[in-house]
Amino acid sequence: MKARYFSPLLLAGAAVAVVTLPSHRTTSLPNNAIPNKFIFEVASVSEIPRDLQGRSPHEAVYDSLRKRGVGFTVDREFNHEGLFVGASVTLDNADDVKTLVSDPKIQALRPVISIPSPKDQLKKLEIVKSRSDPHVPADTESTHILTGVDKLHAKGVLGKGIKIGIIDTGTDYTHPSLGGGFGPGFKVAGGFDFVGDAYDGSNTPVPDNDPLDQCNGHGTHVAGIIGANPGNEFNISGVAYESTIFSYRLFGCSGSVSDDIIVEALLRGVSDGMNILTMSLGGADGWTESSSSVVSSRISATGRIVTIAAGNDGAFGSWYSSSPGNGINSLSVASIENTVIPLQNATVSGDVTHDPITYFATFPLPINDTRPVYATSNDTTVVDDACDPLPDSTPDLSKFIVVIRRGTCTFVQKLQNAADKGMTAALIYDNGNGFAAITVDNFTATLIQADDGAFLVEQFAAGKEVLLTFPQSGADTQFPSDVGGLVSTFTSYGPTNDMFFKPAIAAPGGNIISTFPVPLGSFAVLSGTSMATPFMAGVSALLFGVKGTSPAVGIAARDLFQTTAQKVPSSKTDGDPLQTLTQQGAGLVDAFHALNTHIIVSPGQFVLNDTANFKPLQTFTVKNTGRTSKSFKLSHVPAGTATTVTAGDIFAADGPVPLTTQYASVKFSESSFTVRPGQTQKLTAHFTAPKGVDATTFPVFSGWIQLTSADEQLQVAYMGLAASLKDKQIVDNTDEFFGLQLPAILDTAGDVQVAPTNYTFNGTDAPTLLFRLAFGTPLILVDLVPSNAKISTTLNRREELDLLPRKSSSSIKTLGNVFEFDYSPRNSDASDAADNGWSEITLTNTFANGTTIPNGSYKLLFRALKVTGSPKNEADFESWLSPVIGVAA
Structure with a gap:
């Protein structure tokens, strides 16, 4: 069936500013489509009419277009039978797209879209220089411990012989931890640069055979998560550090890439014999239809594993999944926060004795002298400390560390009022809202914990001299993260608009130390689903290393990872629901469980659809590949139901998306069963959507069917919508954004x-x-x-x-x-x-x-x-x- 097409005029921008009208002479297209550029797909050689035999299907299309007066330039051709046969072209006249879509030899036509350069989620790039640097995570192998990779490493499972293609910004293969060289015999054994250093997405690519990157760094960080050799000064190792890496570079030092280059890189990876392809890139899309998504899905269906970042748009709420991560069969990967945070300590002296005070910063505050503290209020219960201008009796604060209580007004307002009295450095102590990073603009200030702040204020109020020193090295602390093990808030929420289960799985991606280009510092700490994705690629390599690289293993991988995953809560508070599967996928990967279970549960996920297309009856199988019988009990474990649209409004609820405990209910064909060696048990589950929900909030319910034996738990994830998608308003006809009614x-x-x-x-x-x-x-x-x-x-x-x-x-x-x-x-x-x-x-x-x-x-x-x-x-x-x-x- 012929695909629909995009027919552009001159146009389409993207931006938003409340009340202020946009400048309407923009040139970017909706969904980042590139003007006049299209990818067409043709029938394979065996399917084209006989009179076209002897010519390639590409030439048949070109000849047809020329005869119909269409001017075009061929940007690149794709000729991989069974995956994708076609080309990307730039039309001289965008209006000629109608001619392309009417050509019977063209099976599908899609716009070429622009994918932005991958970005980490830290406000500041954290280059690390030595093991004693304060911003190195306290337990550099904590991600391996979190996922059972450490146990596999202890058994010698290291990914040897598995080929992983990294489609990213290139790799600094000169890094000692990445093998120090390029080509056969080295860790980075091959690859290709599709674009060159100067490419930014708007100019002409200059390809060559060398994927070296020493100006961007993202791909080098990704490569280290997969393959960094142990024995470095930071005591880190890649998940599959004996695997072989091919580096496919498709970003320059900055800028974007067109997705026809992504398609070319994917097909090159298949031709080069990659067992795994990994892409830490993408852009918000919501649909499964982009060219790179489609090709990724087809590659996955052949038995190769394709891992793709779920996206870092969690702040924008649900129904905002990323492409090409939306590829139906590929593994879209969410990010989990590391269990440790690298923070700083200040030392306390003077008339008091106190343990070092931890402050929320990865680098030491640039304070080189010892200073006394000054509290803007002696009352540790004050709710609006420093929200108003400080009194005239306030001394010159330039030589103090000013201590202010959190609350009521913004941090910047408090700091500005203190700065008006000369403040140059400050500590804000928490009021119970949580110890985390805060926004302080350009002020030298950060957050400390409530008890530490209360101590400083009480001693100051008692008239004692309290001095603080901020060591510039050696004062790092191994601070447990209070969100460690939770889904990173930046992870994009699914599902897709057509109700596909995205993301699929989660892996550690928050606060990850890995390799970085040698000229840029050699090691860095970054966060993002970009970091979780190569972790999942590494786990996939461990799987192939143990189970073999047959297509059957690759095709079953998603089910295996999902059914053995660890459920992730929405918070550390008892009684709060488990995190919605629209953000965590089926859960945090448990590599050791996945590679050691003898129970194969299939499928790993149920998509129940919306109420208009509800599929309440689901069937799954449990196969015992072990040598002993196993008995299981079935139970239902719900996750929080996601209120995806704000009540009384038409807009998606921003992240963190609100969760409710209005759960679905499930009945099983059997509540318990025993499966003997070699036997397969077939089971059914009958779902009932949550009752009493507000359908106008388009609540997505999710959870797991749990199988519990004496020594392990397995699961099948599910997701459904307690509303009809057809009822969801599409077009914004409010005046909320510009002060005028739209359109x-x-x-x-x-x-x-x-x-x-x-x-x-x-x-x-x-x-x-x-x-x-x-x-x-x-x-x-x-x-x-x-x-x-x-x-x-x-x-x-x-x-x-x-x-x-x-x-x-x-x-x-x-x-x-x-x-x-x-x-x-x-x-x-x-x-x-x-x-x-x-x-x-x-x-x-x-x-x-x-x-x-x-x-x-x-x-x-x-x-x-x-x-x-x-x-x-x-x-x-x-x-x-x-x-x-x-x-x-």
């Missing part, structure tokens, strides 16, 4: 058009359609209709239109399509363009097929298809009709 037409000056307005389409004299999506949509259509059209729409205010009864069984008659986009993600509520805050389309005076729009008066009909809706049913679209637009070209 809207902006005129040449960038003001909202209200009255009929003529445009010449000379230069910048053209209208712009501004809109936001509150949820993803499979299809956006923007069509031209007569100015006197009487069309029933769903989003306009009724008093503005002459409405007719809606006809749900037939399509609306239009003058022609001017814009179409498939599989659009929702917009975020971010305040900058890079984070997908809005979309806008600046129109030309042509239809999408390239024909000129005659001068005259028209309206734009904007339509967005509801999820699970039919494009043939007009009632399944949300629609909006614009003010009158005059074409006077």
